[in-house]
Amino acid sequence: MTAVSITAGPDSFRSRTETRLGGRRCVVHRVDAVPGADSLPVTQRILLENLLRHEDGETITAEQIAAFATGGLAGGAIPFRPSRLFLHDTNGVPLLTDLAALREAVAAGGGDPGLVRAHIPAELTVDHSIVTEVAGRPDALRRNLEGDYGSNAERYALLKWGTTLQGFRVVPPGRGIMHQINLERLARVVELRDGVAFPDTCAGTDSHTTMVNGLGVLAWGVGGIEAESALLGRPIELAVPRVVGVELTGRLGAGVTATDLVLAITERLRSVGVVGCFVEFCGEAAARLPVGYRATIANMAPEYGATVGYFPVDAAAIEYLALTGRSTDHVGMIEAYCRLQGLWWPSGPVRYDVRVRFDLGDVRPVLAGPARPQDRVPLAEVPASVAAAVGRPPRPDRPPPQDRLPDGSVAIAAITSCTNTSNPHVMVCAGLLARNAVRRGLRSKPWVKTSLAPGSRVVTDYLERAGLADPLDALGFHCVGYGCMTCIGNSGPLTPQAARAAGNGARLAAVVSGNRNFQGRIHNDVELNYLASPPLVVAYALAGSVLVDLSAEPVGHDAAGRPVRLSEIWPSDEEIDRVVSSTHTPDLYRTAYRDLFEGDERWRAIDAPAGGFFDWPPESNYLTRPPFLRDIGAEPAPPQDLRGGRALLLLGDSVTTDHISPAGRIPEDSVAGRYLTTRGVPANELSSYAARRGNAEVMIRGAFSNRRLRNALAPGRPGGLTRDLGDGGREVTIYAAARSYARNAVPLLVIAGQEYGTGSSRDWAAKATALLGVRAVLARSFERIHRSNLVQLGVLPLEFLPGDGAESLGLDGTERFDVRGLADPARLLRGSVTVRAEHPRGRTVEFRARARLDTPGEVDCFRHGGILPLVYRSLLRTQPDPATRRDASLGVRGRPAALSVGSNYDETVPSP
Numbered sequence: 053m054t055a056v057s058i059t060a061g062p063d064s065f066r067s068r069t070e071t072r073l074g075g076r077r078c079v080v081h082r083v084d085a086v087p088g089a090d091s092l093p094v095t096q097r098i099l100l101e102n103l104l105r106h107e108d109g110e111t112i113t114a115e116q117i118a119a120f121a122t123g124g125l126a127g128g129a130i131p132f133r134p135s136r137l138f139l140h141d142t143n144g145v146p147l148l149t150d151l152a153a154l155r156e157a158v159a160a161g162g163g164d165p166g167l168v169r170a171h172i173p174a175e176l177t178v179d180h181s182i183v184t185e186v187a188g189r190p191d192a193l194r195r196n197l198e199g200d201y202g203s204n205a206e207r208y209a210l211l212k213w214g215t216t217l218q219g220f221r222v223v224p225p226g227r228g229i230m231h232q233i234n235l236e237r238l239a240r241v242v243e244l245r246d247g248v249a250f251p252d253t254c255a256g257t258d259s260h261t262t263m264v265n266g267l268g269v270l271a272w273g274v275g276g277i278e279a280e281s282a283l284l285g286r287p288i289e290l291a292v293p294r295v296v297g298v299e300l301t302g303r304l305g306a307g308v309t310a311t312d313l314v315l316a317i318t319e320r321l322r323s324v325g326v327v328g329c330f331v332e333f334c335g336e337a338a339a340r341l342p343v344g345y346r347a348t349i350a351n352m353a354p355e356y357g358a359t360v361g362y363f364p365v366d367a368a369a370i371e372y373l374a375l376t377g378r379s380t381d382h383v384g385m386i387e388a389y390c391r392l393q394g395l396w397w398p399s400g401p402v403r404y405d406v407r408v409r410f411d412l413g414d415v416r417p418v419l420a421g422p423a424r425p426q427d428r429v430p431l432a433e434v435p436a437s438v439a440a441a442v443g444r445p446p447r448p449d450r451p452p453p454q455d456r457l458p459d460g461s462v463a464i465a466a467i468t469s470c471t472n473t474s475n476p477h478v479m480v481c482a483g484l485l486a487r488n489a490v491r492r493g494l495r496s497k498p499w500v501k502t503s504l505a506p507g508s509r510v511v512t513d514y515l516e517r518a519g520l521a522d523p524l525d526a527l528g529f530h531c532v533g534y535g536c537m538t539c540i541g542n543s544g545p546l547t548p549q550a551a552r553a554a555g556n557g558a559r560l561a562a563v564v565s566g567n568r569n570f571q572g573r574i575h576n577d578v579e580l581n582y583l584a585s586p587p588l589v590v591a592y593a594l595a596g597s598v599l600v601d602l603s604a605e606p607v608g609h610d611a612a613g614r615p616v617r618l619s620e621i622w623p624s625d626e627e628i629d630r631v632v633s634s635t636h637t638p639d640l641y642r643t644a645y646r647d648l649f650e651g652d653e654r655w656r657a658i659d660a661p662a663g664g665f666f667d668w669p670p671e672s673n674y675l676t677r678p679p680f681l682r683d684i685g686a687e688p689a690p691p692q693d694l695r696g697g698r699a700l701l702l703l704g705d706s707v708t709t710d711h712i713s714p715a716g717r718i719p720e721d722s723v724a725g726r727y728l729t730t731r732g733v734p735a736n737e738l739s740s741y742a743a744r745r746g747n748a749e750v751m752i753r754g755a756f757s758n759r760r761l762r763n764a765l766a767p768g769r770p771g772g773l774t775r776d777l778g779d780g781g782r783e784v785t786i787y788a789a790a791r792s793y794a795r796n797a798v799p800l801l802v803i804a805g806q807e808y809g810t811g812s813s814r815d816w817a818a819k820a821t822a823l824l825g826v827r828a829v830l831a832r833s834f835e836r837i838h839r840s841n842l843v844q845l846g847v848l849p850l851e852f853l854p855g856d857g858a859e860s861l862g863l864d865g866t867e868r869f870d871v872r873g874l875a876d877p878a879r880l881l882r883g884s885v886t887v888r889a890e891h892p893r894g895r896t897v898e899f900r901a902r903a904r905l906d907t908p909g910e911v912d913c914f915r916h917g918g919i920l921p922l923v924y925r926s927l928l929r930t931q932p933d934p935a936t937r938r939d940a941s942l943g944v945r946g947r948p949a950a951l952s953v954g955s956n957y958d959e960t961v962p963s964p
Contacts, residue, residue, distance in 0.1 A: 064114035067104045071392070074384030078249040081105045083393050088121040091403040093295045094364040094395050095330045096120075098251045098270045099132065101393065105250055106133055111287070120292070123403070129907035131287035134255040134271075135243050137174040140230045142540075142715070142742040143257035143276045144176040145207050146815060148214045149678050149746050150280055152666035154924060157681040163928040165664060170219035171285030175238060176211065177223040177230035180742055182535040184466070184544040187503040188528040196533045197226055201654045203739055206674040207746060212660030224651030228534045230256070231263035232470035232507030234271075235347055236376050237645045239264045241365065242389045249389050255282050259354035259812055259837060260567060263470060266346030267372065268365035268390070273354065275841035276815030277919050284923060289909035293359055296326050297404030299335035302413035306625055309478050310345040311565065311585035314352050314471075315420045315428050317410060321356035322426040324408055328836045331358040332404070337412050338363065339397060343372040344475035351471045352567050354811075355425040359836060365390040366397035377641040417603075421569050421582035422561070424706065431603040434582070435460070438598055441580055442559045457553035458599075462500050462561050463546050463578050465593035467529060467586045469539035469566035470507035478565075479511055480631045482529075482586035483520025484623035489594060490523045492621060493611035497596030499549040502528035505537040509644040514635040527593060539566030541716035542740060543575045551577070563592040570708040570811055571760030572771075576716060579760075591618055673733055675746040679823070680920045686928070688916045694827050694871035697799040698777050700790060701756060702764040702858060702865035705805035709838060711761040711771065712809070712817040714754055715742040722772065723787045724753040745816055748823065755820035756786045765865045777866060790824040800824065801869055803858050804831040809838025818845045822918070828871060830887070830901060832857050839904055846918035848874070849904035850885065861899055867891050873903075877915045880905045 067085035070077065081104040083089045083097050092100065103117045111131050119125045139147060155165040182200040186192045201208070204225075214220050223233060240252040252269050254261060259273035274288065282288055298321070304313060321331065331353065333346075341349075346363040353361035363369075365386065373383045390396045419429050422441045429437045438460045472478050496502050504524060506512060512531050515521045524530075536542065543562075546554065554560055554577035561580040562569075569581035582598060592598060594608045606615035650656075661667040668677055718725050718738040725738055727749065744750040756763075761771030766783055775781045776789045778796055793800055802821065808831035809817065818841035821829070828848040839849045850871070858865075873885035880903040888898045905911045916922035 062107050062109060064107060065104065065117065073249055073388040073392070074381055076244065076381070076385055078244055078247055080249050080389070080392065086117060086121040090394070091401055092121065093297065093330070093332050093402050093404060094398060095270055095332055095360065095362050096295060097394055098253065099130065101251060102132055102253065103130060105248070106131070125292045127292065129289050129291050129909070132290040133287045134172065134253045134282060135250065136172055136252070136254050137170075137279055137283050138230060138234060138238075138254050138256035138261055138271075139174065139176040139279065140180045140258055141176065141178045141207065141211060142180040142745050143279070143815060144214070145210060145746040146678070146819075147257065147276050147280050147283075148210050149675060150277075150680065150920060151217070151283075153678050153681055154920065155665060157684070157924055158927050161924070161928050164930055167927050167930060168284065169217045170283050172219065172283065174220045174283055175223065176214070176221070177227070177233055178208070178211065178225040179229045179535040180540050180542070181207070182225060182533040182537060183542040183740070184501075184503050184505065184532050184537050187501055187532050187544065188530060190525070190530060192503070192530045192532040200225055200533070203737070204743060205658065206669055206672055207743065208655070208658050209660050210666065210675055210746065212658055213666050215660075216662070216664070221649055223648055224655040226534055226652065227648060228509060229470040229473075229507035229536055230258065231260050231351060232474045233648075234264050235267060235474055236508055236510060236641060237648060239267055239269050241268055241369070241373065242386045244385065249385070251395065255279060255288060257815075260351050260470070262353040262360050263347050263351040263474070265350035265353065265360050265362040266343055266348070268363060268369050268395070270360065270362065272359045273837055275818065275837055275844060277818070277844040278840060281919050281923060286923070289907045291328070291906045293328060293330045294405040295330045295332055296324070296358070296406045296408060297402065298331055298333050298408045298410055300333060300337035300341070300410055300412060301335055302337055302411040304412045304415060307622055308415050308417060309481065309585040309587070310348040310475050311472055311478060311583075312417050313345065313412065313415050314349045315418050315425070315583065316415045317349060318352055318356045318420070318426050319428040320410060321358065321408070325357070327357035327833075329358050331356070331361045333361065333363050334398070334402070339366060339368070341368075342477070343368055344477060348471055348475050351474075352425065355567060357835070364397045365395055375636060375638055375641070377638045377645065417588070419563070419582040419584045419588065422580040423569060423571050425567060425569060425583055429582070432601050435599045435601055438561070438580060456556065457499055457550065457558050457560070458597075459559040460561055460580065460597050460599040461550070461553065461558065462497070462563055462592050462596055462598060463550035463554070464501050464538060464543055464562035464564065464575060465496070465589050466503045466505065466538035466543070466562070466564045466566075467589050468503065468505040468537050468564055471567040472565040472586055473506040473508075473511050476514060476632045476636060477628055478586045479506070479515065480518065480520065481623055481628050482590050483515050483518065483524055484627060484631065485587045485590050485621055486527050486529065487520060487523040488621035488623065489590070489616075490526045492616050494594050494608045494616060496528045496593040499547050499553075500528070500593045500596055501543075501547050501550065502593050503532040503538060504529040505533050505535060506531065507534070509534060510640055513640055513644060517635045517640075518631050527590060529590065538564055538574060539568065540742060541573050541575070541710075541714070542742065543716070546575065546577065554578070561598045563589050563598065565589050568710075568811060570710045572714060572758040573710045573716070576719065576759060587622070673728060673731060673747060673750070674744055676748060679748055680918065681924055684921055684924060686925065688921065691875050691877050691915060693874045694799050694869065697801050697827065697869040697871065698793060699765065699803050699865040699867070699869070700786065700793070700800045700824065700826060701774055701802050702863070703802065703804040703808075704762060704764070705832075706807045706810055707761070707804050708811035709809055709814040709817040710811055711758045712756055713741065713751065713814050713820055714758045715812070715814070716740055718744070718750070718754070722754070722757055723785050724750045724757070727753050748819075751816045752820045752823045753787050755824060781866070786824070794825050800826045802826055802829045803863065803865060804829065805857065806832040807835060808833065809835040811835070815841055818842045818847065821845065822847050834904060843905060843910045843913055844919040846914060846916070848880075848914060850887075850901040851904055853900055853902060856899060861889075861897055862895075863889055863897070877911050880914065881908060881911050882906060
């Protein structure tokens, strides 16, 4: 390590400098003041600036800063303070219910509820609630938005109450998807606050917050609980990541899209192994990519497992900022700051931990699926992938007759998600392909539900300007709304023909331009899910089946019966570029983003509760006071080992947060569906789990209920079922089993394979796990965000040692488990515990497992039973303001025992 002369106290490196940037005088914390910083990757320079700016001699010391700059903190952790927080409604609603309950609890405990507010700027976009109920008709947008407001009035009242918290703003429904809005309008790139200039850094409650990495903003997804902590002014404790430099070389071939590129990168980086890493793109080919392409690649960082997928600021980024209507002064300041701080696209040597080369010339048109985004499938091999997935040769009758649909029939073709709708090249390509298809007399197949759900109004504006909206409408791709919609599982009903086919056992397909295709995510009744570029979505709507080899077979037949091949209607790259250039001007973006936070008359008419405390609507089935602070003590209970535990589930590899906590529609025959109907909710108004995340009663009943989940304790059965080992091994719902174990004070475990918790940063995947009484999850490996979420709910993530797993150790899930080593949490910092499993037939196996508490802060969080109890106790140490204190006689309760979510928790739930 380089020897450094350090002065005592803050600004130890004399980094604080006054300078002029783009005509503005401001203070900058110079990164080059720290020896060793000149060879750091750009992402690490941004982290270093954050450390310099927040140095206090206690939580951040000069020694830490010096060690970080020279690589001496590898394997350690640093406190990181993002400049802002970004949320969407389905994570924002439970976040606000938690904060509302925290305010009440702090007041009742004698603390200052005024401290429960936004300590850093926070913005929330309402984009995950609108459902594709109506599609393929001109009034789809209006009708879906009306349904959105009709179904979500209570939730939206809570969001409007959130705007009373200082520093919290809401983008109302109908404006777009959070990440595209962030890219096109909200991203600052460089902040100027109180006379200090610093990098725009963003923590978001959605894993695809990484999208703005394509514009040079360091941002990544965090869990909802972690976001609450950051909102309250606490730093995010970040394990110092490895930085993987991905050098892009070569050029994309003709007809190859940004979607094809990102799917190829996803496959490659999954094979390399970049989980938890910062990926930083470099090389001449990366510098040539337009920001739209960079944003697509950055958006899918969670799919290749990285924390971020970063592109530094350069001339292309500056041009994009100007194009999207940012002010000239601010754009000038961004360029000056980035050049001064070494954040401009680096030209000198950079110290990456790992280097990977990727040749763009190798990329070919592909899909990914039918269940994971990293499973890339060339066009010619898509039919074979269907056969492999269904486990039988597909039915040969193609095209399908009108009375029934065979396996592989396309039920959903959706241009959806910010991943691709943020890229004008692929959207214009889709529009031109639709125009060419219509000219040849082609139409989408009648059983296909077609839809267009762009990430911002800019998309429909430039498609209209280019004359491409009409041909898309002619093929059924009418705009159905501005939101995530089909990508998040809000796909609405299938066409009647497709619904009948699904009921008769057909293995149907969805082709979507989104970023996730996990089992059960897109639609409960659609098993085969493929990711594709927007033009390929259109092509498969024309073909009507994924059994068609679009590389060789016709996509359809014209009015004269002549075959039409995809190559005949695919537009040239030159035509796409001409249309994009001619339709994109700054006024397009300024118009679309005018009055972004105002909302329409429906939003303005929502009656939001006034005052510092939220008035919980009585008998609500959307919003209930969350249970995480009931009966909480002033100090955490002494830690104890786990004794006599049972496995609630025994799972395999690649269990996603969609498996653990579904987001889609609530089936009437599910535990959650039965609960709601007994409370008087009509079967046609059950809505979705995403919409009801403000109701703990619903969410705990929905946990692990995805029909595609496979639990070895209930082999051959759909998700949501397990065996109650305390009741003779009777097969019951997971919810009923957890209640039974809770009555007998039996602690629970979940046992799983590799990549546990892949997918969305879904806080309820961890919340429901904790409320079911699960004390530990024992897996072969974890995805980053879900592991963190478990810790923040007081659930211990444990990893099998290399080579171990349930199968190799002979575990079948019927054992009784002891986990020893928990009584001293200090030993759990990247330490190990002993697991003893006693089989009912007398065989006992004992093995070591690694505790995945990766930082001292996580150990403290686990000791307190989760981040909310920790924050609550810390807030009570601050003297209250008498003007804001609430009377403790309001009866605010603390945290319950597991499975004490509501007063009617002992209802009878029928066994399967």
